[in-house]
Amino acid sequence: MSGAGSNAVLVINSGSSSLKIALFELGVRPGGEPGLAERDGGERRVAEGAVTRMGSAEARAWLRAGNVRREQGGSWAHHAGALNVVLKWLDELVAVRPPAVGHRLVHGGPHVTAPARIDAELLTRLRAAVAFAPLHLPAAMAAIEAARARFPEVPQVACFDTAFHTTMPEIARRLPIPSALHDEGVRRYGFHGLSYEFVLSSLSSRAGEPLPARIVIAHLGSGASLVAVKDGKAIDTTMGFTPAGGVPMGTRTGDLDPGVLVYLARAKQLGPDAIERIVDRESGLLAVGGSSDMETLIDRSARDPGARLAIEMFGYAIRKAIGALSFALGGLDLLVFTGGIGEHVPEVRALACGGLEAFGVALDRAKNERGEHLVHQAGSPCAIRVMATDEERVIARHTYALLARAG
Structure with missing residues (x-):
């Protein structure tokens, strides 16, 4: 025992x-x-x-x-x-x-x-x-x-x-909708925050390594999002009002033209529950590739065009998000991959980094394939780090600290 x-x-x-x-x-x-x-x-x-x-x-x-x-x-x-x-x-x-x-x-x-x-x-x-x-x-x-x-x-x-x-500024939190809806709480919130907090605390605790000023963290799993961190604080993120937004995920759509939802309601006569089921449970990698599991898609990709397309769409969306968040930061000093896919699937990291050389992102493919913790090329202005996350540990810290303060 x-x-x-x-x-x-x-x-x-x-x-x-x-x-x-x-x-x-x-x-x-x-x-x-x-x-x-x-x-x-x-x-x-x-x-x-x-x-x-x-x-x-x-x-x-x-x-x-x-x-x-x-x-x-x-x-x-x-x-x-x-x-x-x-x-x-x-x-x-x-x-x-x-x-x-x-x-x-x-x-x-x-x-x-x-x-x-x-x-x-x-x-x-x-x-x-x-x-x-x-x-x-x-x-x-x-x-x-x-x-x-x-x-x-x-x-x-x-x-x-x-x-x-x-900590996100109003320009990143506000949705372009009527003020009455905004006042009711319809705004961009962001998610995976406990994972991001663990990554930042781990980076901050590294002896002799100051926290980089401009960081993008990609939490990639069955749910996936990215965040821009400037001087230790979140300034923008991909998920918005709900965890269904942002990049496409295992079974979630990610960002959609709002007209798609209007079309489903009007032309297909679908109610909120049916639309929610499509958005949250029947879309994303599952809809395109036939599976929500990245390893399964990779195994099928050589012979299954749908599986290959799902992987490429996922990587493409992440790459676009990294570029957009880098712009919001005014440059990029560190890119972190975490979450089950981010930590363990080198193919996705390679797709996500491809074509981002203008932002200083230069992946060392051999290090990436070997699963090393630092996978950028020597001399690259942007470091690329692969890290495990631990949401449970952050929750334990907050719980103990809050109860200790309360006496």
């Missing part, structure tokens, strides 16, 4: 059809001060697990604590049931109940961005914000309710992907 101390945090990261959990033990500085500054990195991962492909016959749950691993298949339709499976294993394998729980939420609406303790008032606000992220928030809310039922006396904290982007 593994153990964790009283300064442990259980993190629950809910996706639309999956969830991840991690149990961290966080350090304390000599003298009793919390060792939780953003750049400390003093956390120990005690256990971790996940449930994938919920709602399908291929759903699987696993949990690992130390050298012990539990795994099983299932047909969980909802996050609550799946979460209870991995939490039962956690009870069996780890000799402590978590004294705090942190949750990832994609969106908190226009009024909730900073990490916040979960209470009745916050839950009311989150329910009111479901329309801002209908694919993600219901799943996260179900996980919160399941965790509160299992740990009724344990303080729980919500951490928001949108928080990172609150």
Whole structure:
């Protein structure tokens, strides 16, 4: 059995059809001060697990604590049931109940961005914000309710992907729509903020390496977005009002001409639910290439024109976004690839960098194929770095820090 101390945090990261959990033990500085500054990195991962492909016959749950691993298949339709499976294993394998729980939420609406303790008032606000992220928030809310039922006396904290982007200037946040809609919260928010925060904190903690002034970070996975960071703060990003915008993704459209949605409503007589299904679940790589999985598309690409087109469209969209964000920054000092695809698929990195030499982006193809951490050519004015991300670790930091401040 593994153990964790009283300064442990259980993190629950809910996706639309999956969830991840991690149990961290966080350090304390000599003298009793919390060792939780953003750049400390003093956390120990005690256990971790996940449930994938919920709602399908291929759903699987696993949990690992130390050298012990539990795994099983299932047909969980909802996050609550799946979460209870991995939490039962956690009870069996780890000799402590978590004294705090942190949750990832994609969106908190226009009024909730900073990490916040979960209470009745916050839950009311989150329910009111479901329309801002209908694919993600219901799943996260179900996980919160399941965790509160299992740990009724344990303080729980919500951490928001949108928080990172609150530094964006009005020119990047405002949509060209009537002011009444803007005042109701219809604006550009940005997402993947917890991932971006981890990348920046990791870059900032590198000894002897000052944080570059102009950075583009590409978080590429089944959901994908890019952000422009100037002097450590977000100034623009590709996702907008919802996580459906920006570059095309595994099953999401990315940016569309708004007229497409009007056409679907008027000519095809589709209602909001049907349009939402097309935009969020039936489009992107899946629609073009027949699969939402990048590795599957790459395996098929030599013999399947649709798979090859999907890969090329994805790379092209990322390349355009890098160029646009570089322009917003006034140049580019560092390009970072992270997320499952960004970290592990060299073919996508090569497509994303091709033709960007005017921005100082020069990929070393041999280093890229070998999966090295630095993949730019020697002497290139723009460094290209490949990094792992860790949203759960950032959530643990915020949760511990907020509760420590509250006493």
